[in-house]
Amino acid sequence: MKKLLYIGNKLAVHGHNPTTIDTLSVLFANEGYHVVSASSRSNKVVRILDMLATLFRHAKTTDFVIIDTYSTANFWYAFLVSQCCRILKCRYIPFLHGGNLPERLSKSPRWSRMIFNNAYRNVAPSLYLKQIFEDFKVPNVSYIPNVIELKEYDFKERTGLKPRLLWVRAFADIYNPKMAVAVLGELQKKYPEASLCMVGPEKDGSLAATKQYAETKKVTVQFTGRLTKKEWTGLAPDFDIFISTTHFDNTPVSVLEAMALGMPVVATNVGGISYLLIHDVDAQLVGDNAVIEMSEAIVKLIENPDFAREQTKNAYRKIIAFDWTEVKKQWDNLLNNH
Incomplete structure (x- = not known):
């Protein structure tokens, strides 16, 4: 069986949300691959080293190096590792x-080509990213979706939806957590009993800012902090949307998990979301930061239970393709046909 070296930020042990390296490295090992992974060091410089x-x-004994590749500061560890792979003649x-x-490709075209044009294969977890990379003339791009294990999620068919909202993400400005609070405030004009639970760790100061914003809006929000997947999916039956x-x-992945749990999804239609979800078929899609539009989409689901039920069933049918068995x-x- 092939020997894999998996490079990424393996930081769940330090209280961060699990990332792909935390889950996929274990799944590979369970399938019989020999997997070495790095790194779980908390200091960024030490981690890169x-x-x-x-x-x-492990260069001489590794068949493939898989590199979790991100767009901001973590882009640079991928760059360094990939160039060392080239020197060491490792397939990455x-x-x-x-x-x-997409912005990284535009802002750093030279560095991007040095990584991606010399890769054995670039794996995009969305058709959106695959298209972006192909438009940028990056060769060897394959689509392999993010993975979930459906057996770990209890699908609950919801009847009579209530305005009980669940939000799961790290608290970072890029994820716009304040919008969730604003949506709650808008919903409470029609449903005073509407509630919101926000699950996720602090990342860039946004958690404190969101709590302050909730106080300003005079709405009560349940902030749980970081929860394990088992903990937050255990909360899911208490929420409807x-x-x-x-x-x-x-x-x-949190959206995929919500679909697996039977929760109707309302999402901003940004980036690769439109390649993943279809409006009025398996989700409700709204504009970026469109607070009123999102609150109206939630009302639409609540007031049309048959429509909401069909959307949820369609979403579950779609999510089967993301199960690890597929x-x-x-x-x-x-990894085995080359």
């Missing part, structure tokens, strides 16, 4: 995650 040291240590596979990667308020996105076939094909 650990990534490079691990690469040099950037796994593209950053919702703002999942909202995503992000400014940029690719294929958010996705692993695509990874096996990539």
Whole structure:
């Protein structure tokens, strides 16, 4: 079986939300792949050095290096690792995650080409990113979706939706958490009993700012802080509608998980969302930061239960393609047929 080196920010052990490296490295190992992963070091500089040291240590015995590749500061560890892979003659596979990667391609075309044009294969978890990279003339781009394990999610068919909203994401400006609070305020004009639970860790000061904003708006919001997947999915039966308020996105796993749990989704139509969801078929899509439009979409679901039920069923049918039993076939094909 193939030997894999997986490079990324493995920081769940330090209280951060799990990322792809935390889940996919385990799934690969369970399928019989020999997996080494790096890095879980909390200091960013030390983490990059650990990534490079691990690469040099295992270069001669590794079949493929998978690199979680993001669009902002974490773009640069991917750049360094990929160029070392070229020197060491290691086949590397950037796994593209950053919702703002299109801007990175435009702002750093030279560095981007050095990474992506020399990769064994670039893996895009959304058709949106695949299209963006192909338009940028990046060769060797494959679509393999983000993965969830459906067996870990209890689908609940909801009847008689209530304005009980759930939001799950890290508190960062890019994810626009204040919009969720504003939507709650708008909803309470029609449904005074409307409620909102926001799950996720602090990232850039947005949690404190969102709490202050809720006080200013005079609405009560339940802030749980970071929860494990088991903990927040355990909360899901107490809520009826999942909202995503992000400014940029690719294929958010939390949205996929909400679909697997039977929650109707209302999301801002940004980045790769329109490649993932279809308005009025498996989700309600609204404009970026469109507070009134999102509140109206929620009212539409509440007041049209049959429509909401059909949307939820369509979403679950779609999510089957993201189950590991399906996705692993695509990874096996990539890693074993060359």
